[in-house]
Amino acid sequence: MTNILMLTLVYGPDTVSTANMMTDIAHGLSDKGHNVTVLTSVPHYNPSKEVLANPVMRSSWRKPFTESIEHGVRVLRVFMPPKRHKIWARAFDYIIFQALTTILAVYKVARPDVVFVTSPPITLGISGVLISWLRGGRFVYDVRELWPDVPVRMGLFRNPLLVKFVYWLEDFVYKKTAGISSIARSFNDTLVERGVPSKKLYFTPNFVDVDFIIPSESKNEFSSVHGLNNKFVVLYAGNVGLTQGLEILLEVAYGFTDNDDIQFVVVGDGAARKSLENALANSTLNNFRMLPFQPIRIVNSMYAASDVCIVPLLRGFSYDTVPSKIYTAMAAGRPVLASAETDSETAMLINESSAGVCVEPESTVALTEAIAFLYENPKRVVHMGDNGRKWIEKYYSRSVVINAYDEMVREIAVY
Structure with a gap:
């Protein structure tokens, strides 16, 4: 049994697609016999009143984290305000999130065999490097978007020195990984062009629970x-x-x-x-x-x-x-x-x-x-x-892709 520590900014019952995906991956790896602990935030993407009525889904500065067992997965959620659209405000929230989750990883989590970190934001990769160094465990970086390509293309990063720094940061994170999973074959091609060894790369695409999403009548x-x-x-x-x-x-x-x-x-x-x-x-x-x-x-x-x-x-x-x-x-x-x-x-x-x-x-x-x-x-x-x-x-069914994650984790954990 592999001890997996998963670090993700969003997780169910948040409604964004990445939250659903991370929840399914954690549950799927737990079903495969792994011991999974998730470090994440409280729901902050338009959570419903029903969700917020659950004390486990709420935290504050006085109560900075909550803990629960969900589908056999230990979930630690840290304080996070509702998603803010201003870049500086979101950056501040990310810094607080990373500080709190890193502290929990050191003091509240058993030594992991694998530290699984999903991006964006790319700064979570720094947390992955730090946690892996402090607690041991092989660092796996899950790439869901090519950062910093997205903010650079959007014009959010324009200063040449800042652009140079964020690409250096990307390269630093990739070099510290034991493995990189990505949702696109084209991402892996790009990473190879940037000097990442192909032996580090795994293709773990997006997937769907085909028992939940099914073709149905249009009148509903x-x-x-x-x-x-x-x-x-x-x-x-x-x-x-x-x-x-x-x-x-x-x-x-x-x-x-x-x-x-x-x-x-x-x-x-x-x-x-x-x-x-x-x-x-x-x-x-x-x-x-x-x-x-x-x-x-x-x-x-x-x-x-x-x-x-x-x-x-x-x-x-x-x-x-x-x-x-x-x-x-x-x-x-x-x-x-x-x-x-x-x-x-x-x-x-x-x-x-x-x-x-x-x-x-x-x-x-x-x-x-x-x-x-x-x-x-x-x-x-x-x-x-x-x-x-x-x-x-x-x-691209849930079972097919979870098998790919399971094989990757087992291969990296015993390397």
């Missing part, structure tokens, strides 16, 4: 509540962030104002939600609506109510991230319409599986033409959805 609770029955629904569900460029969906929606059958639905929250809401309020669109994150029990119905799931990305960002919503849509039997570079992991996934359409980024015309094509070809839509479901079951 979600569609009825939101007036979407008998409509062609273009759904975006997830982080309303700065890398998606969701404003383009407003432009695309204008192209379908004369067709009441086609409706656009954005579900989620994030740094760009307020500006998108303002743009929608100042528009004349009547075929576009925005909804908050939905409870877990509604997620399957939400995807089932859609006809196509859209995943727009700004130019260049498909090289740095692979949205997990793609896998969920495919598992739900719904085609994916993505805007991504042709040599990105996103494009490769969609093209290999024949589960959707991929167009060039930031092109209103290309997205409009693709939606019109899918609307006019319902049999193709069904066929793409079926292809996606089969592909997920074969390569």
